[in-house]
Amino acid sequence: MEFDEFDALVLRTREGLPTQDYPEDFFPFESWRSSEEEIERVEHELDVRLPAQYKEFMMRHGGGGFLFVDLLPVVAPGPRKEDLVSVNRGSLREAGFLAVAPVGTGDWWGFTLTGNECGEAVDFRFHEDGLREREAPGFLDFLVRHGLRWDS
Numbered sequence: 001m002e003f004d005e006f007d008a009l010v011l012r013t014r015e016g017l018p019t020q021d022y023p024e025d026f027f028p029f030e031s032w033r034s035s036e037e038e039i040e041r042v043e044h045e046l047d048v049r050l051p052a053q054y055k056e057f058m059m060r061h062g063g064g065g066f067l068f069v070d071l072l073p074v075v076a077p078g079p080r081k082e083d084l085v086s087v088n089r090g091s092l093r094e095a096g097f098l099a100v101a102p103v104g105t106g107d108w109w110g111f112t113l114t115g116n117e118c119g120e121a122v123d124f125r126f127h128e129d130g131l132r133e134r135e136a137p138g139f140l141d142f143l144v145r146h147g148l149r150w151d152s
Contacts, residue, residue, distance in 0.1 A: 001140040003056065013067065013148045030064025034074035042074050042084050048098060051111060051120045053139040069109075069147040071101050097125050097132070109135060109142065 017028060039055050063073030063083075076083035084100070092099050092108065098118055099108035106127035111118035122142035123132040136142035144150045 001138060001144065003060070003140070006140045006144065009144055009148055009150055010061075013150070028065060028067050029061075030066075031062040032064045032073040032077045033060070033062035034058040038075050045085055046088055046093065046098070047116055048113065049117050050098075051118050051139060053120065054100070054111075054118075057139060057143070066143060066147040068149055069101050069143065070104075072099065092125075095125075095130055097123070097130075099125070109146070 014029070036055075036059060039050065039058060043050055058074050063071040064077075065071075072087055073083050076086070084098075087099050092110075093113075096113045097108070097110055098113055099110040100122075101109040103109060103124070108125045108127070109122055110125060112121070112123050112132060113119070120138050121134055122136045122139055124135045125132050136145055
């Protein structure tokens, strides 16, 4: 999926959202955008190369709530404690996995690492045994399926 098609789906989704059915503190789309410099700094700090689609998305849209998915921001804004670096230090990184979105059960969505290179595909990592399942061939496809809940 390319960004033109993705952005059109995001726009259609935003236009179709009811405005009065959400709690006052719910924001379907948060926009903790990252700069290219922040992304480069985090890549250096984690010693990884992030996928191009992911980096472009984080600069265009950003982390935080993306309707039905909570994305780790590249750099934590304000009082938020979790970001890409804080979550991916330690056991996940050592297991060859870079987490980008919590599932809410202790499991994670993220990228499998080959050396220091993140794969383009998004995988689901089970916390009990570390096994992984392919979730989507690319980051935008993952967001369409799980964030926007469109069939892609």
